[in-house]
Amino acid sequence: MPPPDGWTKTFTEPRLCAAIVDRLTYGGNIIETGTESYRLARTRAQAEAAAVANKAAG
Numbered sequence: 126m127p128p129p130d131g132w133t134k135t136f137t138e139p140r141l142c143a144a145i146v147d148r149l150t151y152g153g154n155i156i157e158t159g160t161e162s163y164r165l166a167r168t169r170a171q172a173e174a175a176a177v178a179n180k181a182a183g
Contacts, residue, residue: 136142 132146133139133142136145
């Protein structure tokens with residue numbers, strides 16, 4: 126998961142982004158490990174592979 130300051134790239138409406146971040150983090154602890162999420166890397170790789178496949182097919 127990207128750090129909260131990068132979430133506005135996904136949720137472009139600032140109020141919506143603030144509400145989502147508030148609900149996700151309320152009462153929780155955020156631990157930054159300094160490493161990239163393997164789930165995020167896998168999702169990006171799958172999306173890239175799908176885009177290449179779609180481009181080759183179409």
